[in-house]
Amino acid sequence: MEVGQVLHMNGGVGETSYANNSFVQQKVITMTKPITEDAITKLYRSSYPVAIAIADLGCSSGPNTLFAVSELIKAVDSIRRKMRRKSPEYQVFLNDLPGNDFNTIFRSLSVFQNKLRNQLGADAGPCFFTGVPGSFYGRLFRKNSLHFVHSSYSLQWLSQVPEGLENNKGNIYMASSSPPDVPRAYYKQFQQDFSLFLKCRSEELVDGGRMVLTVLRRRSDDPSSKEGCYIWELLAMALNDMVLEGVIEEEKLNTFNIPQYTPSQNEIDLSDAFKDGGYNVAKCMRAVAEPLIVSHFGEAIVDQVFQRYREIIADRMSKEKTEFVNVIVSLIKV
Amino acid sequence: MEVGQVLHMNGGVGETSYANNSFVQQKVITMTKPITEDAITKLYRSSYPVAIAIADLGCSSGPNTLFAVSELIKAVDSIRRKMRRKSPEYQVFLNDLPGNDFNTIFRSLSVFQNKLRNQLGADAGPCFFTGVPGSFYGRLFRKNSLHFVHSSYSLQWLSQVPEGLENNKGNIYMASSSPPDVPRAYYKQFQQDFSLFLKCRSEELVDGGRMVLTVLRRRSDDPSSKEGCYIWELLAMALNDMVLEGVIEEEKLNTFNIPQYTPSQNEIDLSDAFKDGGYNVAKCMRAVAEPLIVSHFGEAIVDQVFQRYREIIADRMSKEKTEFVNVIVSLIKV
Numbered sequence: 001m002e003v004g005q006v007l008h009m010n011g012g013v014g015e016t017s018y019a020n021n022s023f024v025q026q027k028v029i030t031m032t033k034p035i036t037e038d039a040i041t042k043l044y045r046s047s048y049p050v051a052i053a054i055a056d057l058g059c060s061s062g063p064n065t066l067f068a069v070s071e072l073i074k075a076v077d078s079i080r081r082k083m084r085r086k087s088p089e090y091q092v093f094l095n096d097l098p099g100n101d102f103n104t105i106f107r108s109l110s111v112f113q114n115k116l117r118n119q120l121g122a123d124a125g126p127c128f129f130t131g132v133p134g135s136f137y138g139r140l141f142r143k144n145s146l147h148f149v150h151s152s153y154s155l156q157w158l159s160q161v162p163e164g165l166e167n168n169k170g171n172i173y174m175a176s177s178s179p180p181d182v183p184r185a186y187y188k189q190f191q192q193d194f195s196l197f198l199k200c201r202s203e204e205l206v207d208g209g210r211m212v213l214t215v216l217r218r219r220s221d222d223p224s225s226k227e228g229c230y231i232w233e234l235l236a237m238a239l240n241d242m243v244l245e246g247v248i249e250e251e252k253l254n255t256f257n258i259p260q261y262t263p264s265q266n267e268i269d270l271s272d273a274f275k276d277g278g279y280n281v282a283k284c285m286r287a288v289a290e291p292l293i294v295s296h297f298g299e300a301i302v303d304q305v306f307q308r309y310r311e312i313i314a315d316r317m318s319k320e321k322t323e324f325v326n327v328i329v330s331l332i333k334v
Numbered sequence: 335m336e337v338g339q340v341l342h343m344n345g346g347v348g349e350t351s352y353a354n355n356s357f358v359q360q361k362v363i364t365m366t367k368p369i370t371e372d373a374i375t376k377l378y379r380s381s382y383p384v385a386i387a388i389a390d391l392g393c394s395s396g397p398n399t400l401f402a403v404s405e406l407i408k409a410v411d412s413i414r415r416k417m418r419r420k421s422p423e424y425q426v427f428l429n430d431l432p433g434n435d436f437n438t439i440f441r442s443l444s445v446f447q448n449k450l451r452n453q454l455g456a457d458a459g460p461c462f463f464t465g466v467p468g469s470f471y472g473r474l475f476r477k478n479s480l481h482f483v484h485s486s487y488s489l490q491w492l493s494q495v496p497e498g499l500e501n502n503k504g505n506i507y508m509a510s511s512s513p514p515d516v517p518r519a520y521y522k523q524f525q526q527d528f529s530l531f532l533k534c535r536s537e538e539l540v541d542g543g544r545m546v547l548t549v550l551r552r553r554s555d556d557p558s559s560k561e562g563c564y565i566w567e568l569l570a571m572a573l574n575d576m577v578l579e580g581v582i583e584e585e586k587l588n589t590f591n592i593p594q595y596t597p598s599q600n601e602i603d604l605s606d607a608f609k610d611g612g613y614n615v616a617k618c619m620r621a622v623a624e625p626l627i628v629s630h631f632g633e634a635i636v637d638q639v640f641q642r643y644r645e646i647i648a649d650r651m652s653k654e655k656t657e658f659v660n661v662i663v664s665l666i667k668v
Contacts, residue, residue, distance in 0.1 A: 050477075051476045051477070051479075089476050089477065091475075091476050091479075093464065098440045098441045098443060098444060099441065100440075101437065102436050102437055102440055102465060103435065103436055103437045106432045106434075106436055106465070106467035107432045107433065107467075109432060109467055109468070110432060110468075126473055128466070128473070128474060128475060128476060129466075129467070129468075130427065130464040130465060130466045131436060131440070131464060131465035131466075131467070132462075132463075132464045132465075133440035133441075133443055133463070133465070134443070134444075134463075139460055139462070140462060141425075141462055142385045142423050142425050142462060143384075143385070143423060145385075145425075
């Protein structure tokens with residue numbers, strides 16, 4: 001599977017779209033607002049740039065795409081107003097993989113920009129929006145061209161399915177029944193990817209530029225602990241049931257693994273804060289995982305997979321509490 | 335009709351798509367290559383920038399989208415190689431209205447970038463591609479941020495249908511039977527739009543930045559001369575036939591006008607060169623005009639319109655020679 005070509009949130013604005021099933025991601029952006037606002041305010045006050053280039057990495061296509069950057073722009077506008085300074089111009093780069101539905105974002109921009117202009121007032125500088133298709137595990141921008149990088153709930157996606165998962169039969173992720181080389185392979189891939197991410201961004205950020213990253217994380221340091229992989233294990237249950245019933249070939253399931261890694265607090269170097277939040281996950285997971293499932297198993301079985309998954313989740317959630325835990329990293333380039 | 339929302343070339347890669355029916359535009363880019371190459375070479379040699387920001391305005395979605403900018407990048411790479419200089423980084427901004435099919439461009443980028451990298455060689459700087467949705471009759475980029483602007487076959491599209499065309503009944507453009515206030519209204523709109531275009535670009539270009547514009551033009555100074563409006567008059571014939579047969583309401587046709595103006599040589603200030611080219615136009619015109627027709631008359635009649643149009647064009651082309659004439663403007667910001 002070529003992750004860069006296949007991975008994207010469900011496009012459009014329909015019932016199973018990411019746009020209509022991304023409430024948890026929005027909640028996370030709201031929760032992390034004090035940290036992102038603090039970072040961009042400090043950035044602005046450190047040099048009063050006449051133009052601020054902001055990149056949102058893994059912007060997806062939905063209400064959150066513009067929500068995060070609009071909060072950042074409002075924060076700058078509020079502080080420059082208090083300080084009676086002329087507004088900077090804003091250059092916003094919205095990045096995601098090429099499979100992302102940029103058309104839907106671009107067609108909603110005009111209404112969004114009018115609304116933002118009304119909120120900011122007539123003396124605010126213009127906001128220029130551009131779409132940047134490509135993997136953030138590689139260079140996306142010119143050297144020393146970005147002031148601020150924001151990324152929320154994207155860095156848990158790996159650049160590829162880790163190599164060496166041949167023994168992960170019946171599982172689709174690190175599971176309690178996975179052999180020990182499986183979490184090791186996942187962790188190795190995460191380390192490689194995260195290092196490359198930091199290297200690329202350090203080239204692209206101006207000196208004094210800042211970056212706030214929010215990553216879904218595990219509580220436990222043990223990567224094979226059940227808690228970190230729970231939602232994927234439930235999806236694996238649905239798929240295994242379909243293997244037993246002959247709807248899906250066993251070999252097909254054995255070669256399917258999710259290119260995601262939720263690191264622990266200790267596996268990310270710098271951490272400023274973390275927060276908790278509970279959320280109903282069934283539809284949200286479909287908006288995220290459907291393109292992966294369709295690419296590997298085909299279109300025909302996808303409704304059935306998610307109907308079974310919904311039933312399994314509903315059963316579990318009536319008995320247990322589901323929580324996501326995040327790690328938020330706020331960095332400055334020196 | 336909101337031109338900024340409705341106007342776009344036919345998306346996708348199907349039979350009626352712009353991608354498969356834009357041969358004439360590609361030919362024009364090839365013909366103007368000596369002028370664009372000369373301009374970007376002079377730009378590069380004037381300051382040897384470490385990063386070159388190139389914008390293609392009205393990039394559309396098809397083979398031409400990346401063809402024009404790849405020729406520009408190759409020209410810079412060739413000259414820096416001869417001069418044994420380190421390659422600059424390239425930042426490419428692909429602009430079109432929000433209705434343009436950016437998804438198709440973005441999904442073709444990875445293959446294109448690999449091909450370009452092979453053509454340029456390993457020591458060429460990285461090329462970063464971004465999509466910029468919005469009207470070029472307004473600011474699209476930060477102040478002093480562009481080195482080179484290219485636009486081919488886009489500036490004949492107006493920002494709106496001119497006001498004051500109530501008397502243009504039965505026509506859909508400036509026609510030989512249009513009253514004299516119709517070409518005046520079109521020309522006024524073109525003047526306004528073109529001035530605004532130049533004003534915006536002059537803010538966005540760096541000092542010494544350059545711009546090459548190719549515009550479809552009229553031969554005659556008389557805007558109501560038949561020659562300039564020929565292809566639209568043939569489309570009006572197809573629509574009028576359908577009014578006579580009761581398929582389209584007369585009032586609907588009377589309120590439909592094409593937001594396009596092909597200026598004469600004298601109506602554009604600076605002109606370096608012009609060239610001719612003959613081309614079969616039927617499918618090409620559908621790829622361009624279909625979204626306008628569908629937006630005004632509805633989806634149901636569109637096949638019939640273009641079938642009739644094709645028959646009318648076939649008849650005319652068996653008797654006459656169709657030619658497009660262009661004006662090419664090469665400008666420098668001083």
